[in-house]
Amino acid sequence: MGVSTDNFRSWVPRPVLEQARATLQDIAHIAACFRGEGPPPFQARGASAPSPGPVPVPVPVPVPVPVRAASAVITRRLRVLSSELCTPSALAIAFETEDGQPLGADAGQFLTVHWPLNGVVEKRAYSLASRADDGTRGRLVVKGAAGGRVSASLVARAGELRHLEVTGPSGHFVLDVRSRRHVFLAAGSGITPIASMLLTHVPLRKQDTFTLVYGSTSPEETILRRELLDLANEFPERFSIRWAFDQNANHFRSVPPPFSGALGGDLLTEILRTQPVIDLHDAAVYLCGPSPMMKAAQAVLDGANVPPARIRTERFASPGSRNVGPQNAVAGAVGSVRRVALRVILDGKTQEIIASTAQTILEAGLGAGLPMPYSCSMGGCASCRVHVTSGMAVMEEPNCLEAEEQRQGYVLACCTRPTSDLTVEVS
Ligand code: FES
Numbered sequence: 001m002g003v004s005t006d007n008f009r010s011w012v013p014r015p016v017l018e019q020a021r022a023t024l025q026d027i028a029h030i031a032a033c034f035r036g037e038g039p040p041p042f043q044a045r046g047a048s049a050p051s052p053g054p055v056p057v058p059v060p061v062p063v064p065v066p067v068r069a070a071s072a073v074i075t076r077r078l079r080v081l082s083s084e085l086c087t088p089s090a091l092a093i094a095f096e097t098e099d100g101q102p103l104g105a106d107a108g109q110f111l112t113v114h115w116p117l118n119g120v121v122e123k124r125a126y127s128l129a130s131r132a133d134d135g136t137r138g139r140l141v142v143k144g145a146a147g148g149r150v151s152a153s154l155v156a157r158a159g160e161l162r163h164l165e166v167t168g169p170s171g172h173f174v175l176d177v178r179s180r181r182h183v184f185l186a187a188g189s190g191i192t193p194i195a196s197m198l199l200t201h202v203p204l205r206k207q208d209t210f211t212l213v214y215g216s217t218s219p220e221e222t223i224l225r226r227e228l229l230d231l232a233n234e235f236p237e238r239f240s241i242r243w244a245f246d247q248n249a250n251h252f253r254s255v256p257p258p259f260s261g262a263l264g265g266d267l268l269t270e271i272l273r274t275q276p277v278i279d280l281h282d283a284a285v286y287l288c289g290p291s292p293m294m295k296a297a298q299a300v301l302d303g304a305n306v307p308p309a310r311i312r313t314e315r316f317a318s319p320g321s322r323n324v325g326p327q328n329a330v331a332g333a334v335g336s337v338r339r340v341a342l343r344v345i346l347d348g349k350t351q352e353i354i355a356s357t358a359q360t361i362l363e364a365g366l367g368a369g370l371p372m373p374y375s376c377s378m379g380g381c382a383s384c385r386v387h388v389t390s391g392m393a394v395m396e397e398p399n400c401l402e403a404e405e406q407r408q409g410y411v412l413a414c415c416t417r418p419t420s421d422l423t424v425e426v427s
Helices: 005-011 014-034 149-156 188-201 225-234 265-274 291-303 361-367 403-407
Strands: 076-087 090-097 110-117 120-127 137-143 163-170 181-187 209-216 239-245 284-288 311-314 320-324 339-346 349-356 385-397 410-412 416-426
Touching (some): 120 188, 137 188, 188 209, 209 265, 225 239, 265 291, 339 361
Parallel strands (some): 339 416
Antiparallel strands (some): 076 163, 110 120, 320 385, 339 349
16 A cells, blocks of 8 residues: 555654755755766755755765856856957957946956856956946956966967856956056056056046056067057156066167066166156055066065055965864865855844855855845955854955955955855855
């Protein structure tokens, strides 16, 4: 004699049914992880859970495959108008918004490109490298060589790109509009946000002066060289450039002649000493370039007693990670995917959801339908800052949080994954 499902449900207590349903769902979730499919969207505890359907049998594997969860982050679609090499190793991608809405960027801000690579959606920040007041249009410049896997993949698609999925614009590396004097120190692809500021503001801010020290491998590898030269020729009374090349400086004609050598501390000191046009007095100073150049430039500025409040920096680097949480707490293993309880305090209300150690706090919150704030979705803008009040997590480094914010227990929800049950407050 068989027992119908309805009869079975009628004599099993509801809490037991709910528990069994949750357990079956977890098994399905773990099995999906082992198959490399990533966890499903999160569900709020107490919400009516859908039937998990047939229960797959988990297949044990010796080493769990790390998975990246599907993201609930909403991206914006750009239509690529052209994608051409502008130096032997840099790709200029001109685009317009597909929805016809203005891009809405400030000069110096960046877009986060969501790029599928080997089955994972990677996120990388690329600064706008064009005027910011061009309505629906803009341009990114991506340096391929030594620029990382995503950059190399984009450059390899030169001429073929049709669309990009992005979040942003994001970031605070923009012109200090209180200042009348602006000094920019750039090297390599660090020129892109600075070029955006120069192309946007030099024509309009007639009372300001702008000087650029720009270091590059060689004249041939210099990104946006022609446009910057044209800008300096058009507005010589308020914009001047000092060039520095690691190689082939003698291939380039300028007045004064270019400097020869890598833009490190010694060369920068020499340029500042010999070029009175670069006047640091009361100037806002902007730094963007490879890490060694940034460190050297910062040391030179410290030596010249430029107050930190007048220095703006932009850093992009490959992510690492570090553990965060109360002192003496022990972080959970990052490598194995587990479910944890995530409590999110938002507008004074606490919402508890089931999360996975494979997803970021932001992905978990958005997946559960919570209105979590965010912009860049990759650690560069602090729009998603939350305060950890209990539990452990691991946050990717580098990110844009100040050391003091980190010491106080703030993390960025978009690049922090729980390693234990966790409570965060959206600040
Ligand atoms: S959304 Fe920009 S740092 Fe998280």
